[in-house]
Amino acid sequence: MRRGVWWIAWGVGLVFAGAAAGQPDTEAQLETTEQTVRVDDSAADVDIAERLREIFTASGRYDGLVVEVRDGIVFIDGVATQDDHKQWATDLARRTEDVVAVVNNLEVVPPPVLEQVTFTAELIDIGREALRSLPWVGLGLVILAVSLVVAWLVVRLIDWPLRRATDSRLLRNVARKAAGLVVVVAGVVLFLRVSGLTAVALTVLSGTGLFGLIVGFAFRDIAENFLASILLSVQTPFRLGDVIEVAGYTGVVQKVTPRGTVLVDFDGNHIQIANSTVYKSTLKNLTANPQMRVQIDLGIGYDASVKRAQEVVMDLLRGHSAVLDDPEPMVLVDTLGAATINLRIYFWIDGHEHSLLKIKSAVVRRALRAVERAGISLPDEAREVIFPQGVPVAGGGGEADREAVERASAEQRQRRDDAAAADLAEETTEAEGGLTSEVPEIREQAARSREPEGGPGIVD
Numbered sequence: 001m002r003r004g005v006w007w008i009a010w011g012v013g014l015v016f017a018g019a020a021a022g023q024p025d026t027e028a029q030l031e032t033t034e035q036t037v038r039v040d041d042s043a044a045d046v047d048i049a050e051r052l053r054e055i056f057t058a059s060g061r062y063d064g065l066v067v068e069v070r071d072g073i074v075f076i077d078g079v080a081t082q083d084d085h086k087q088w089a090t091d092l093a094r095r096t097e098d099v100v101a102v103v104n105n106l107e108v109v110p111p112p113v114l115e116q117v118t119f120t121a122e123l124i125d126i127g128r129e130a131l132r133s134l135p136w137v138g139l140g141l142v143i144l145a146v147s148l149v150v151a152w153l154v155v156r157l158i159d160w161p162l163r164r165a166t167d168s169r170l171l172r173n174v175a176r177k178a179a180g181l182v183v184v185v186a187g188v189v190l191f192l193r194v195s196g197l198t199a200v201a202l203t204v205l206s207g208t209g210l211f212g213l214i215v216g217f218a219f220r221d222i223a224e225n226f227l228a229s230i231l232l233s234v235q236t237p238f239r240l241g242d243v244i245e246v247a248g249y250t251g252v253v254q255k256v257t258p259r260g261t262v263l264v265d266f267d268g269n270h271i272q273i274a275n276s277t278v279y280k281s282t283l284k285n286l287t288a289n290p291q292m293r294v295q296i297d298l299g300i301g302y303d304a305s306v307k308r309a310q311e312v313v314m315d316l317l318r319g320h321s322a323v324l325d326d327p328e329p330m331v332l333v334d335t336l337g338a339a340t341i342n343l344r345i346y347f348w349i350d351g352h353e354h355s356l357l358k359i360k361s362a363v364v365r366r367a368l369r370a371v372e373r374a375g376i377s378l379p380d381e382a383r384e385v386i387f388p389q390g391v392p393v394a395g396g397g398g399e400a401d402r403e404a405v406e407r408a409s410a411e412q413r414q415r416r417d418d419a420a421a422a423d424l425a426e427e428t429t430e431a432e433g434g435l436t437s438e439v440p441e442i443r444e445q446a447a448r449s450r451e452p453e454g455g456p457g458i459v460d
Contacts, residue, residue, distance in 0.1 A: 045069035052076075052093055061085045062106065072100035080106045133196055140195035147187020151180040169240070171233045174226075174258060221276070222259070228275035229258045238285050241443055245284040247277055252439060254446045264446040266438065287439075291324065292351040294360055298367060299340030301377035306333060306341060312374045313367050317347050320366075322359050322435050324348040339379045355437045362428050362435065 049069040056065055056076075062085070065078040074093045080086045086106045093102040155176045162172040191197075233256070238244050242253050244263070249271050251263030261278045263271040286292070300309050310331040317329040329347035336342070345367065349359050371378060428435050 045071065048072075048074065048096060048098060052096060055092065056089060059088075062089070069099075072098055074099055074102045075105065076103070077105045078107070079109050081108070081110060083108055137195040137197075140191035140197075143194060144187050144191040147183055147190070151183035151187075154183055155180045169256075171230070174230060174233070177258070221274070225260065225275040226258045228279040229256060232256065232261075232275060232279055237283055238288070242285055242287040243439055245286060247273055247281045249273065250286070252442045252446060264442055264449070266442060268442075268445055268449075270449070286351065290350050290352040291327075291348050292356055293327075293346060293348050294356060294363070296345040296360060296364055296367070297334065298343045298345060298371070299337060299378065300343065300371065301339070301379045302341060304341070304376040306343075308374060309343060309371055309376050312370050312376070313343070313345055316367055316370050317345070317363070320363065322349055322354045323363075324350065351437065352439075353437060354435045357438075358428070358432050358435050361432050365429075 046069070049067045052069075052074065053065065053067040056062055056067065061080060061082075063079040066076075068075045074096070076089055076093065080089070086104060086108055089106060090102050090104045093099055093104075158176060158179055159172070162175055166172060238253055240253050240255065243250065244253060246261075249263055249265065251265035251269075251271055254262045254264050254270070256262070256275070258275075260272045260274050263273065265271055298309075298313070300306070313331045314329065317323050317331075318325070323329060324347070327348050329345070331343055331345050334342045334344035345363070347363070349356065368378070
């Protein structure tokens with residue numbers, strides 16, 4: 001009797017120990033020793049059942065537990081959450097004294113992913129924590145707002161020293177933004193510390209590294225363009241208002257931002273090119289050197305004097321007001337075509353004052369007429385067939401026919417001379433719009449036009 005009371009007390013202790021160890025759904029690491037579970041010297045089936053029921057209940061691993069013992073055979077019914085829990089019940093029952101066999105009918109049912117009781121308790125805890133943190137979060141927001149105001153003041157205060165230190169608007173812009181960013185970052189750090197969100201922020205940022213990888217890919221181009229903008233500002237391969245050719249685009253530089261370079265092409269279009277592309281691409285500055293060389297091709301007939309054609313064109317170029325004498329113009333034989341000897345004309349102009357397109361048009365127009373007036377043929381190799389030995393023409397004709405042909409030829413020559421005289425009379429025509437450069441007009445258009453970032457947002 002005394003031993004039975006002792007065993008009951010020991011079972012009750014196990015119950016309280018299991019309750020103190022945690023909730024029934026916690027994964028307690030219960031291990032069964034190799035020792036035999038003793039019940040009584042002359043254990044009855046009811047005592048064995050009661051003893052096993054107490055142990056199973058104390059473990060907290062089973063629901064709807066029913067333990068019966070008939071003639072030394074243990075029958076176990078109920079629900080277990082894991083297979084090893086079911087096996088543990090079988091092993092424990094087998095090591096109990098006077099147990100002949102074990103029939104384990106426990107059903108293994110995994111626990112639900114979300115339990116309503118646990119989920120509700122977590123929500124309540126989160127709400128309480130949020131209420132306790134609310135005053136500190138409010139104080140952190142005040143600090144963050146103050147830091148934004150201070151950043152605005154810092155940007156305004158350092159503008160004057162930066163204007164004295166450098167003439168580069170891009171460097172000044174980058175320096176102002178960097179100073180303001182330092183103040184804002186300090187305010188964000190204080191906000192996180194005061195509101196108690198530092199640990200949460202660190203967990204999100206450094207948890208698995210996936211967030212950092214995503215951010216790295218997303219902001220790689222932004223960081224690359226920002227660094228390229230600084231390098232372009234330091235090295236200054238061009239200035240605002242210069243005409244440059246980069247990445248297949250030609251235009252006047254309107255502005256350079258930390259993200260890209262904005263060009264206004266000669267059609268009036270705004271073209272934004274990433275600074276990294278500008279920095280890594282081949283860049284041609286058409287304004288840095290005011291002297292620009294122009295090339296023109298002219299084909300003369302094989303029966304013409306090449307020297308005479310060169311002299312005619314050179315006299316024309318030396319008399320043109322927009323063509324520079326130094327470097328000296330040249331007229332060179334370039335290639336031999338199917339029906340023409342191709343000359344290439346080289347001359348230099350002042351790109352700041354004159355337009356390459358307009359001067360090229362004027363020189364081609366006047367060179368064509370000067371060569372024709374000099375009696376130099378300009379055959380068309382696509383339609384003209386030349387017979388070096390001539391073509392004998394058989395046929396008759398009276399004096400009247402010959403006079404008509406001569407009059408027609410004379411009229412044609414007169415019209416050609418009149419056209420040549422008209423084209424040679426002036427260096428430029430009204431249609432060519434003068435010889436002045438169109439770059440100042442493009443600059444004025446860029447100044448009057450709306451900047452691409454200055455309009456309303458795309459998404460309302």
